[in-house]
Amino acid sequence: MKTQIQIEQQDNRTGDAALADQGFGRVARQNPPQFGGADVERIHEFFAENGFAVIGNCLSREELEHLNEFFERTQRERPEAWGLGGKRRVYHRSQGLMFSQPLLDYPELDAYTQHPGAYPAVCRLLGGVDKVRFSEFNFREAPPNAGRGRQNFHHDAVLPDRFTRQPYMPVDWLCAIHYLTDVEPGAPAFAVVPRSNCFATLREAYETLGEGYWETPIFGPAGTCILYDTATWHCRFDGDGKRQRRTWHQYYARGGWLPSSLPQTNRYKRPPSPCLTDWNLFPERLALHQDPAVRLFFSHWNTAQCEWVASGFSDAVRDTMPRGRQ
Ligand SMILES: [Fe+2]
Known part of the structure; x- marks a missing residue:
């Protein structure tokens, strides 16, 4: 049975809201379900239907303390790596702070790259433990009183065969966003449009999904993990511009050749995902x-x-x- 997430929602489509930068204003008010990290089959079922899934309590208290301490230590010791200091980078201005490649110099982070809280689900979603490839690992922070970022809905890297391949799964890339601070209403929340991963534009998703279109902010305590297909439309909803949010973003790619084919040819095989x-x-x-x-x-x-x-x-x-x- 398919898991549905549409209960108790709010339609805000009035006036300028229909043209809002951050979507069409049709915002879900109920948090999507959270799964346990070991519940890989239910995660796969929900993800295959909706283009994302949420894992609760993915990180331990000790890991959260370590990662938050890492933010503070490296912002103090290597401010330039975060875009702080004199040479503040252009791409940080609307995105908050970002440490793009912390793995390069910090082996203390290696154990997180296949974290047991989410990695079993990642393996299931990408087609098996021998099919998962590392793509990218970064840390981001919306500092306190940073103001609003105005990030628009977008998708990340996509391949054109997502519109036609059969079966759709496994995905080409997926991203795991881990909340390292509590994300409650008022804080900048990661938001997705469920089932939007096979639409070329957000408007097409909005017009085609109709009553099934919901911009869905995801709230959760520190330690919550969101897995999403990079083809799923998403954004960081602005909060009140005052609250801090710290996140760890890790992207995974699919490895190996797959026999699944486009319908018009039985010779096409899906190659390993390109570099992100x-x-x-x-x-x-x-x-x-x-x-x-x-x-x-x-x-x-x-x-x-x-x-x-x-x-x-x-x-x-x-x-x-x-x-x-x-
Ligand atoms: Fe994105």
Whole structure:
């Protein structure tokens, strides 16, 4: 039986709300269901239907303390890595603070890349434990009194065959957003439009889904994890512009060739997902790890990574790369 999330919702489509930057104003008032991290089959069922799923209590108190301490320590010791200080980066102005590549210099984070709270579900959603590939890992913060960011609804990386392939699952990429601070009404909340992952525009989703279209903010205590298909329309809803929010974002890609085909040809196979960015780098200890399973996990190298490996992971080469140091 399919899980539905539409109960007790509010339709705000009046006047200018229909043209709002952050959607059409048809906002769900009830939080979507939260699953346990071990409940992988129910997570898969809900995700396949809706393009996202929420895992409650994904992180322990000790892990939350560690990661929040990491934010504070690295903002103090390496402010430039967060876009703080004199050279504040353009892309931070509307997105808050961001530490793009903390894995490069901090092995203390390695254990989080396959975190037991969400990783079993990630494996199920991407087609198996040997099919999951690492893409990106970053930290973000909306500082207290940061004002409003006005992030519009968008999707992340997508492939065109999502409109036609059969079956749709497994997805090409998925993102895990972990709340590291409590996200309650008034705080900036991650929001999705359920079942929007096969629409080219938000308006098309709005007009086609009709009564089934809901912009759905996701509230939850620190430790909540949201898994979403990168093709699902989403945004960070503005809060009151006063409250702080810290998040850890990790992207995973699908590895290996899949036999599933487009309907018009039985020769097409789905290749491993392309690299998500042209700048993201994997450190030597992970890219060339002695365990072949870890090497496979970190095997989706972009051309910048290939050049960095060829240089022997040279610091000078890294310094020429965008976000290589900052
Ligand atoms: Fe996004």
